[in-house]
Amino acid sequence: MIASWFVSDLVLERGSDARAKHIIQVIGPSSETKGKGFVEKYYPNSAPKVYGSYEAVYADPDVDCVYTATLHAFHHKNMLDTIAAGKNILCEKPVSINAREAEDMVKAAREKGFFLMEVLVDFGLEVETASLPPDSCLKNLALGAGALLDIGIYSRTWSDILLNPSATDTPVISANTIPAPDAPIDLSDVIVMSYPRQRAQAILTCTLKKGSVVVYGPAASSPSGFVVTTKGPGKVWKCEYERAGGGFYYEADEVALDLAEGRKENGVMRLEVSLRMMRLMDEVRRQGGVVYPQGKA
Numbered sequence: 001m002i003a004s005w006f007v008s009d010l011v012l013e014r015g016s017d018a019r020a021k022h023i024i025q026v027i028g029p030s031s032e033t034k035g036k037g038f039v040e041k042y043y044p045n046s047a048p049k050v051y052g053s054y055e056a057v058y059a060d061p062d063v064d065c066v067y068t069a070t071l072h073a074f075h076h077k078n079m080l081d082t083i084a085a086g087k088n089i090l091c092e093k094p095v096s097i098n099a100r101e102a103e104d105m106v107k108a109a110r111e112k113g114f115f116l117m118e119v120l121v122d123f124g125l126e127v128e129t130a131s132l133p134p135d136s137c138l139k140n141l142a143l144g145a146g147a148l149l150d151i152g153i154y155s156r157t158w159s160d161i162l163l164n165p166s167a168t169d170t171p172v173i174s175a176n177t178i179p180a181p182d183a184p185i186d187l188s189d190v191i192v193m194s195y196p197r198q199r200a201q202a203i204l205t206c207t208l209k210k211g212s213v214v215v216y217g218p219a220a221s222s223p224s225g226f227v228v229t230t231k232g233p234g235k236v237w238k239c240e241y242e243r244a245g246g247g248f249y250y251e252a253d254e255v256a257l258d259l260a261e262g263r264k265e266n267g268v269m270r271l272e273v274s275l276r277m278m279r280l281m282d283e284v285r286r287q288g289g290v291v292y293p294q295g296k297a
């Protein structure tokens with residue numbers, strides 16, 4: 001799903017404010033038929049090379065950077081294979097299932113000198129788990145299902161970047177998890193992240209069932225408006241504006257500029273941020289009692 005939105009955004013006609021031009025050299029899902037169908041639907045009138053395996057993408061000398069949008073249960077293997085093959089990576093959130101996997105990936109990228117960045121662009125989705133089949137990636141534990149990894153990562157990451165920009169403080173976390181009635185996953189989490197030194201706290205919620213927005217629009221990365229509300233009657237400010245696309249080009253721009261300037265990490269979405277988030281989410285799940293198969297070894 002998300003890969004199609006990413007590609008649609010990259011091929012948008014953009015104005016003079018575009019900071020980079022992106023070329024989709026190859027498309028490489030798990031089968032060539034799937035790849036051809038994808039190009040026909042989302043990248044028509046173009047002729048990228050289409051492969052029928054991830055390995056073929058990694059091996060292509062024309063590829064500078066691999067965008068990976070497999071389910072997060074597969075990111076660990078996919079990233080390690082990509083790095084071993086000598087490619088840079090832009091990876092969909094969450095970077096992995098847990099901090100141990102994220103540490104492996106960051107270690108491999110750093111040791112081999114490749115760029116790795118996790119991407120967070122949020123599109124809302126309301127899910128009723130009862131209506132999903134047991135093998136759905138939003139319900140199946142082995143596929144990394146659960147509210148925290150699916151949607152909770154956004155508010156967690158944004159508030160940590162905002163309240164702890166130098167990433168020097170480890171927040172004190174207290175969390176509460178409501179399990180889904182029909183699957184061993186977290187349906188809803190409420191998390192308080194306290195930064196005692198900063199005297200700041202973020203109170204965050206995530207749920208597969210319902211959510212609330214303050215910034216609104218087609219995507220958090222390209223909001224069409226926002227409402228600012230402060231305490232007291234009548235203290236509401238509303239602002240609306242227009243912008244093309246879903247904002248995916250911002251992540252691609254970052255990668256292109258970083259690569260062009262020889263950086264191995266992005267300055268905002270640092271690998272340390274991805275690692276911190278995986279560790280924080282491990283702790284939240286430890287408190288909430290959700291254990292993925294990858295965490296049992």
Ligand SMILES: NC(=O)C1=CN([C@@H]2O[C@H](COP(=O)(O)OP(=O)(O)OC[C@H]3O[C@@H](n4cnc5c(N)ncnc54)[C@H](OP(=O)(O)O)[C@@H]3O)[C@@H](O)[C@H]2O)C=CC1
Binds near residue numbers: 069
């Ligand atoms: N940034 C954002 O806003 C969003 C990010 N995401 C993240 O992106 C990732 C992909 O999400 P989404 O696009 O919804 O996922 P999809 O369900 O569309 O699956 C993506 C790809 O993962 C592979 N895959 C799916 N199911 C299986 C399976 N059972 N076994 C092996 N491979 C499988 C397939 O790859 P192939 O085609 O090669 O066979 C599939 O095309 C997730 O990690 C998710 O958290 C998701 C939505 C929004």
Ligand SMILES: O=C1OC[C@@H](O)[C@H](O)[C@H]1O
Binds near residue numbers: 093151
């Ligand atoms: O990352 C995501 O963002 C929005 C949700 O709708 C989606 O399920 C999730 O994977």
